[in-house]
Amino acid sequence: MDLLYLSPMNSTRFVLTILWSVSFSPMVTSLSAQSPDLLRRMYRHHEEVREEGLDQRRFKHPEVMARIQALKSDPDFGISTAGYSVQGREIKAVRWGSGPVKVLLWTQMHGDEPTATLSTFDLWNALRDPDFLPEANKWKKQLTLVFLPLLNPDGALVYDRQNALGIDLNRDALRLTSPEARILKHWRDSLSADWGFNLHDQHRYYSAGNTNLTSAIAFLAPPPDEKRSQPPHRQDAMRLIGGLSNGLQKLIPGQVAKYSDAFEPRAFGDNFTKWGTRTILIEAGWLPGDTEKQTLRRLYFATLVAALDGIANQSFNQVPVKAYSDIPFNQNRLTDLLIREVQVQVGKGTYLVDICYKHEESTGPDGRTWRRQPAIAEIGDLSPYGAYTILEGQGEWTLVPAATHPHVMTGMDELRAEPWTDLILSGTAVARMANVTNDQRMANTPLALRHLDDNANEPVYPGMNPTFYLRDQRGNLRYLIVNGIAWDLRSPEWRSALHDLLSGGLD
Ligand SMILES: [Zn+2]
Structure with missing residues (x-):
C-alpha cells in the first residue's frame, strides 16, 4: 500500500x-x-x-x-x-x-x-x-x-x-x-x-x-x-x-x-x-x-x-x-482540515481568521458501518495547529458561503437535470432533496445534499458544517468546502466526483 x-x-x-x-x-x-x-x-x-x-x-x-x-x-x-x-x-x-x-x-x-x-x-x-x-x-x-x-x-x-x-x-x-x-x-x-x-x-x-x-x-x-x-x-x-x-x-x-x-x-x-x-x-x-x-x-x-x-x-x-x-x-495539535488566514465578512466588518474542521466518527445502528461527522472545531488564531490537509490563505482569500439551489429536488432525475458543473463554478453548491439519507448528507462530494427541512447552509461557527468557497483576490472561486473536505476547483477531481454522484443512484 x-x-x-x-x-x-x-x-x-x-x-x-x-x-x-x-x-x-x-x-x-x-x-x-x-x-x-x-x-x-x-x-x-x-x-x-x-x-x-x-x-x-x-x-x-x-x-x-x-x-x-x-x-x-x-x-x-x-x-x-x-x-x-x-x-x-x-x-x-x-x-x-x-x-x-x-x-x-x-x-x-x-x-x-x-x-x-x-x-x-x-x-x-x-x-x-x-x-x-x-x-x-x-x-x-x-x-x-x-x-x-x-x-x-x-x-x-x-x-x-x-x-x-x-x-x-x-x-x-x-x-x-x-x-x-x-x-x-x-x-x-x-x-x-x-x-x-x-x-x-x-x-x-x-x-x-x-x-x-x-x-x-x-x-x-x-x-x-x-x-x-x-x-x-x-x-x-x-x-x-x-x-x-x-x-x-x-x-x-x-x-x-x-x-x-x-x-x-x-x-x-x-x-x-x-x-x-x-x-x-x-x-x-x-x-x-x-x-x-x-x-x-x-x-x-x-x-x-x-x-x-x-x-x-x-x-x-x-x-x-x-x-x-x-x-x-x-x-x-492535528485537525482534519485547517484553513489559515482567510477573510470572513460578518456584518460590515471583515476579520482575518483560521478555521479548522475535525471529523468525528459515528457508528451506524448495525454496529459495523460508520460515517464521518464533520464540523468546524475552532475559529481564530490556530497557529499552533497542524492538519491532514492545510490550505494557506495568506490573508488573500475571502470566505464566500455557497448559495442553495432555489428548487427542492424531488429525486435523482431532477437533480441530474441541473447544470451542476456550471452552477458550482458560479457559486451554487447546495441542493435540497425531498428524500436524502444521513449518509448522502455527509457524503464526500463537491455538492452538498441537504434535506428539505435542513437549514440548507449552516453558519460558519464552531460545531457547524457549512458549505463555502474560498475566493481569491481576483474574484476567482478557488476552493469549495463541502462536509469538511476541500475541493480544488482547478483540479479535475471535483468534476469526476460530481460525475460519480450524478451518474450513480442515491439509494
Ligand atoms: Zn485505550
Whole structure:
C-alpha cells in the first residue's frame, strides 16, 4: 500500500499540503539484501501470517471467539475461560509457551480500540509459522505468554470505550467494580506477571512531537507514582520501548511518540508498574489514508513480535534509557482540515481568521458501518495547529458561503437535470432533496445534499458544517468546502466526483 501523498503545489501562494506518510515498499526492497532486524523482517513478512477476513475495525465478539476456538487443535496453545463481561460474554485466556518469564498481554479494554486484537491474531499465526520456528522455539523456553484478547466485548459490540456499566475499565484498577477489571487483576496476580502489555488505540489528532506528522505508534512505560519514579523494573520497560522506537523509526521516521506520562492513580498501566510488573503501553495512532488501520495493524504486529523477542533474548538490556527519553511526546495539535488566514465578512466588518474542521466518527445502528461527522472545531488564531490537509490563505482569500439551489429536488432525475458543473463554478453548491439519507448528507462530494427541512447552509461557527468557497483576490472561486473536505476547483477531481454522484443512484 502506497501511503505517500505528494503535495500538489499549485502555486507558491496557495499551497495545499497533505500530510504525508512513508512509502514502505522501496525501503523493504532495499533492505532485503541486508540482514534487517526482526521488526522490519516481520513487517515484511506480515502478509504470510495475516489473519484473513478482518479488514475493518468494527468486528465483534463472535469473530474473536471463532479465532480462539480455532487454536484448540494446536497443543501449543492452552485455552481457558477467564470470566464473563457484564452482559455475559465470555472472555478467554490464551496461554502459549512454558518459560520462566511471564508476559500478560490484554487487548481492547476500550471497546473502540481494536487494532491490537487484529495484530494478536496475526501474532498467533506467526507462532505457528514454519518460517518463524527458530524464534518460536527460543520463546517457548524463555516465555510464558498469556493473552486476554478483547477484554471489553460489550463495549466492542457498540464500538464504545466503556463497558456495559458505562465504566472506563482503565479507571477501575483499584476499585475493581467491573468483572472485566477483576479478570485482568486476577491474571496479573496469579501469574505474578514480569511483563504487561497494555494495548490500545489513540485518537487521530496526535502528532509525534511538534510536527505535522501523525503519531502512528505511541508508547509509554507508565509511572508508578506522581513523581514519575524510575525504579529498575520501569527502566527495563523504558529500555525495551527505546529499542522498539529505534526499529520503528526505520519504517515510519518521525512518527513514533510517547503517550502522556502523567500519573493516573486508577489506571491499570500505572498500577501494574506500581505492583512490580514491567509495563508497556502501546497505542496505535493514525496514518493518512489508512482508514481501517490495516497498515497500523501490520506495524503493531511487527512491534509486538520485536518486543517479545527483545524480552526472550534480554536484548533490551543493551538499550540506554535515553533512547526512551528521546522519544517526543504526543502533541494534541492535528485537525482534519485547517484553513489559515482567510477573510470572513460578518456584518460590515471583515476579520482575518483560521478555521479548522475535525471529523468525528459515528457508528451506524448495525454496529459495523460508520460515517464521518464533520464540523468546524475552532475559529481564530490556530497557529499552533497542524492538519491532514492545510490550505494557506495568506490573508488573500475571502470566505464566500455557497448559495442553495432555489428548487427542492424531488429525486435523482431532477437533480441530474441541473447544470451542476456550471452552477458550482458560479457559486451554487447546495441542493435540497425531498428524500436524502444521513449518509448522502455527509457524503464526500463537491455538492452538498441537504434535506428539505435542513437549514440548507449552516453558519460558519464552531460545531457547524457549512458549505463555502474560498475566493481569491481576483474574484476567482478557488476552493469549495463541502462536509469538511476541500475541493480544488482547478483540479479535475471535483468534476469526476460530481460525475460519480450524478451518474450513480442515491439509494
Ligand atoms: Zn485505550
